[in-house]
Every structure is written in structure tokens, then in C-alpha cells.
Amino acid sequence: MDRIANIHILTKRLIVMTFVSVLIFSAIFGLSYFFSQRFMMTWAGFLCGIVGGFVSIQQRIKTVSDEELTLLTRSWFPILLVPVFGGVFSLVLYCLFLSGIVSGSLFPVFYIPVPSNSIPDTDFMINLFTQTYPLTGPDFAKFLFWSFVAGFSERFVPQIISNVVQKSSEQSNPADRKSDS
Template sequence: MDRIANIHTLTKRLIVMTAISLLVFSVIFGISYFFNGRLMMTWLGFVCGIIGGFVSIQQRIKNVSDEELTLLTNSWFQILLVPIFGGVFSLVLYCIFLAGIISGNMFPNFYIPKPSGSVPDANFMIELFTKTYPLTGQDFAKFLFWSFVAGFSERFVPQIVNNVADKSSEKVNPSDR
């Protein structure tokens, strides 16, 4: 196969996988909304990360080497790997937002339920997953945007994690530096 044919094949596979991802997660959204009456932000963030990963691959197709293009064209696993990582990175970023590790005007703020008793229990964990929401419409849009970025830029979340780890080790061992 020549390069143009490989690009067309890969583009078709990316479109198919994006459509399947949207369909599968739409069904999950529908089921969770139907049974709980709530939209879980974790699923939404994961989907945005996956879509960001698919868009990232599509954007890079023209710049990859012929060997890498052949590998991507011949392997569904390779096509799925980047978007799945994007989904995972978006979940890590969601945890970073909820923990308040990064904050500011560019990042979303969330309503996080408080435990009803003095000690968190199983009911609190269920409420944490089902009742944690962005505070405003702008926060919701910021959450969607950053979830997409987490999937699109495969280095973004790992860099945040590395920066946080470096800063925390500096605070633990200031004399070592």
C-alpha cells in the first residue's frame, strides 16, 4: 500500500472508532441517567479524553513516518492505545481538579458533597461519584475542554503529575537539594 492509501485507511478506522466510542458511551450515559437521574462526570471526562486522543492521531497522521503509518494501519490495538490513554489521563486530571492540586480561573470548580457523618462511608462514595458537578456552566465547559486536552496532548497530564511529584519531594527533602 502506498502512503495515501494508508492515510485513508487509518482515517476511516479513526472515524469508525470515534463513532463506536460515542455510541458505547452514549448508551452508558443513557443507562446511568435513566437509573440514577444523574450524569456521571467521570464517564463524560473519559469520553472527551478518548475523543481528544482520536483527534490527536488524526492531526499527526501526515507527519508520521512510513513505518509508523504502516503499524497504525495494520493494528487496531495501536489505533486504540492513544485514545484509551487519553481517557485515563482525563480521569487523572479530573482527580487533580477535585483535589484542588491545580486551580485558577482557567480551571473548573466543582460542587463536592460532604459526608453526612463524621466518617465517610459507602453512601458518601456513591454521592461523590453521582453528585459531584461543575459549579457553573462555564465550569462545565472548562471541564469538557480540559478533558479533551488531556486526551489530545498525551504529555499534558504526565507533565502535571511530574511537576506535582517534584514539588512534593522538594517539600519532603529540602536539604537533599
Template sequence: METRIENILTVTKKLILLSATTLLSIALIFGATLFWGNKLMISWICIMCGILGGFVSIQQRIKKISSKELQLLSKSWFQILLIPIYGGIFSLILYVIFLSNMLSGQFFPSFNFPSIPESGVDTVYLQNFLINTYPQSGQDLAKLIFWCFLAGFSERFVPQVISNISNETEQPK
């Protein structure tokens, strides 16, 4: 039992360190964009919120996981990082789903998109799209942050969303 408590403490210390690093990264991204007067890349915020959600998820489950898994987490930085990295990836996928309007409604964020040039979509437009697509309001930004955190926190959420979208497209009309 003593070893389990030691492993919980070790994993908790690693989670605190990695969560603090993630929060610092978010602050640096915000600070850098303010300092240099650049636009904030929303995709980075999505990824960081997903990563943070993954760290919180591990911390919430830590007392319930098996001793073997706990021992593995206490000995390996990679294993601790794996879930949050997936959380970051899932949050980015969810962001793309929101941008594509495949998931919309009052509980989901809405976005302002740059106008498509008369010449059509090209590389310059795609760069413009990545840099200048923003949530329509502060509320929409808050919704996006919440959903991206949830994507990292609940590792089954985004795969379920993808599965639901896939099932809707496969159903005969």
C-alpha cells in the same frame, strides 16, 4: 508513495469509525441518564472526552508519522486504540487532580461536593461522592470537557502535570 496514501486512508477510515462510536457512546450515556432520570456520571464523560481527544490527536499527526508507524496503524486496530485509551486514562487522572484541588484557578473547573456525614467518610459517602459530585456551573462543565479532551489530545500534558505536582511536593519549604 501509493502505499502510504492507502495506509493514510485506511487509518483515517478506522479513526472515523472509532470516533463516531465514541460520540455515539457519549450520546447514549446522556440519553440513558435522561431516560431513566439518573444522574450523569461525570467520570464517564471525562473518559469519553479523553478518548475523543486521542483520536483527534492521531488524525492531526497522521501525515507526519513515519511510514513504518503508519503501516502498523493501518494493520492494527489495537495500535489505533492504544493512544485514545491512554487519553481516557489521563483524562480520568486529570479529573481526580481537579477534584483534589491540586490544580485550581479561573481556567480550571470547580465542583460541588456532597457533605461529609458526621459519622465520617464511609462506603455510602464514597458512592454518594462518585454519583453526586458535579461541576459548579455550566462553565465549569465546559472547562472540564475541554481539559479532558486536551488530556487525550496531548499525551504529555497529564504526565507533565503530575511531574510538576510531584516536584512541588518534594521542594523543601
């Protein structure tokens, strides 16, 4: 097959898979809203990460080699792998937002319930999953945007993780040096 035919095949697959993914995760989001309201932000972020992954693949189609293009048109697995990583990276980024490791005016701020006891219990965990939301509309939009970016740019979240690990080791090294002296 020629390159243009392979690009058309791959584009059709991406459109179908994006539509099916959006449909499935929108249904899960809707069900969680109507029945338990748990993990709603998780599902919304995961969906945006998946869509970001699909858009990223579509953007890169024209630059892949003919061999890679042929491989992509013969198998569904490589096409699904990038969006799934995008969804996972969006969940990691969500955890980084909630923990405060990533913060600033460009990033969303969340309302997180406070445990009623000094030791978190089951009620706190239920509240954490049902009552953790962005504080404002702009914070919600920031959350969706950064979730999409986490899926679109496959190096974004791993770079944040590397930076956090590096800063953490730099902060622990001075103490190690003092104890070695």
C-alpha cells in the same frame, strides 16, 4: 500500498472508531443518567479524553513515517491505545481537579458533597458519585475542554504529575535536611 492509500485507510478507521466510541460512551452516560446518575462526570470526561486521543492521532498521521503508517493500517491495537490513554488521563485530571491539586480561574470548580459524619460512610460515597458536579455552566465547559486536552496532548497530564511530584519532594526536603542536622 502507497502512503496516500494508507492515510485513507487509517482515516476511515479513526472515523469509525471515534463514532463507535462516542456511541458506546454516550449510551453508558445516558444509562447512568436515567438509572443511577452515578459516574456521570467520569463518563463525560472519559469520552472527551477518548475523542481528544482520536483527534490527536488524526493530526499526527501526516507526520508519521511510512513504516509507522503501514503498522497502523495493519493493526487496530496502536490506534486504540492512544485514545484509551487519553480517557485514562482525563480521569486522572478529574481527580486532580476534585482534589484541588490543579486549580485556578482556567480550571473547573466542582460541588463536592460533605460527609455527614467525621468518618465517610457508604452514604457519603454514594453522594460523592451521584452529586459531584461542576458548579456552573462555564465550569462544565472547562471540565469538558480540559478532558479533551488530556486526551489530545499525551504529555499534558504526565507533566502535571511530574510537577506535583517535584513540588512535593521539594517541600519535604527542607524538613529532611533539618532532621539530618
